[in-house]
Amino acid sequence: MFAKQQIQGLPPYAPGKPIEEVKQDYGLTKVVKMASNENPYGASPLVAKAITHAASATSIYPDGYGTVLRDKLAAKHALDKQQLILGNGSDEVIQFFCRSFLTPETSTVMATPTFSQYKLNATIEGAIIREVAVKEDGSHDLEGMLAAIDETTRIVWVCNPNNPNGVALDEASMIDFLQRVPESCIVVCDEAYFEYVAREDYPKSLDLLKEYPNFVVLRTFSKAYGLAALRVGYGMAQKEIAQAVDPVRPPFNNNTLGHIAAAAALEDETFINECKEKNRQERERLRVYFEGRGLFVYPSETNFLLIETGVLGNKIFQAYLEKGFILRSGEALGYPTAIRISIGSEEENGELLQVSNEILPGLGV
Ligand SMILES: Cc1ncc(COP(=O)(O)O)c(C=O)c1O
Structure with a gap:
């Protein structure tokens, strides 16, 4: 073996x-x-309608670029479509980032407890993992995380809101953090529960994307959009990062029904x-x-x-x-x-x- x-x-x-x-x-x-x-x-009733129409198209490979969905997401978020990374669930986008940035010579920093897939994928890449305990109120200890970042650190994970405790960080803390993380380390902010967040001081991460070249935002169709079975998630970043990650994406990582369902869900x-x-x-x-x-x-x-x-x-x-x-x-x-x-x-x-x-x-x- x-x-x-x-x-x-x-x-x-x-x-x-x-x-x-x-x-x-x-x-x-x-x-x-x-x-x-x-x-x-x-999910929205528009989803079932859309995928029923597509049910006879199973013999044809999906559009590997996810053009229709990509265009819609780009329009929704006012981004260039080259800034998007489509994944088979955001789980897969996490995997892409680990594959692209982590090696046994590099380190990654994350909260603990947090979503398990950051550590799992980093472990598979053999990277050095530094976990920083969340504060008593459940929020990320951003100061502790900053202290854990050094010149070997390639990814710091911010799960906002954090799974498993549901606690979210505010915008001022996020901006302060982004200002202090070195550019050699990307900040992957996982916003899987974005659609549910109500607090008014939640970071406007799409604005932050413009300002910070090392910032990445992950979202998913698995939660509020109700498409967990169809596995569609995505990352957003400045073009340079999105393009750097793209080669590790398998050619047909999302399936046709997932593309169609997600595009329909965005309409509602x-x-x-x-x-x-x-x-x-x-x-x-x-x-x-x-x-x-x-x-x-x-x-x-x-x-x-x-x-x-x-x-x-x-x-x-x-x-x-x-x-x-x-x-x-x-x-x-x-x-x-x-x-x-x-x-x-x-x-x-x-x-x-x-x-x-x-x-x-x-x-x-
Ligand atoms: C914080 C967080 N990120 C990512 C995911 C992965 O979601 P998916 O791969 O279904 O997009 C989950 C799922 O529970 C999650 O809680």
Whole structure:
């Protein structure tokens, strides 16, 4: 076996239990998944219409450049289309950046806890990984991250808002950070939950892109746009960076249905605004409930909540699972005594709260 040393013993991604399996295991007729921060309202109806029309075009390779989607994204964000990097999910864009910038001689800096894929991909490239603990309020310790950057550092990751705690950074902090990161290091700002953010001082990252040549922004169609199954994400950067990364992109990395679905989804901003508002109301409802039980809830700008329970996450996870709710244990996320809940629909959340009334006292929460 001559697999790269750094991947030997690396655990593969552990997906959540499939809904059908949970039904069978616990004799349930209904199971609700609130684990992967998907949109409980699905996608715009324009998406299904558009991909139905395209369903007979499967024998032809996709447009490798994603021209239609690229043009639409460029127009939406007032960018040159050469500033865009389309990925099979933003997961793949993260992979492109690691492949393009990281080697065993270079280092990368990230928060901890944060989204797992930065570390995984950096590990695969053999890079030196420097993790800087988030502050007590869950926000990135930008001073600590700056101190961890040296002349070997090629990428610093800012997950804004951060998964798994949902906490977002403000614009003034981001600008101060960008001003102090050396140009030899790119700043990849992952805005997977951008559409859900409400705080008014959130960074206007598209403006910052113009000013900082080492700044990169990632977005995705998997969350608010409801296209997680079709795997479309993208990066935005100044042309030089986007062009530098492009050669590592496989020729047909997005499929035709993904292109068409994403392009259709962009036509329906009303859907996104409605989802954002419903998510805000429901997130508030869950927050008030859990805080009412005396638990600490991280201030979330996303479609999920991280809740400190004081009880091991796997125990809480299991109790909910047996009642038909797939949540995410904090144990694998760097918060051993927390549980992460993706905000569901009004009905799903109502059921979750009912079940919580039964489960939590039994667990001493
Ligand atoms: C912060 C963050 N970035 C990126 C992703 C990857 O999303 P996708 O590959 O579906 O675009 C996720 C998914 O959960 C995420 O939470």
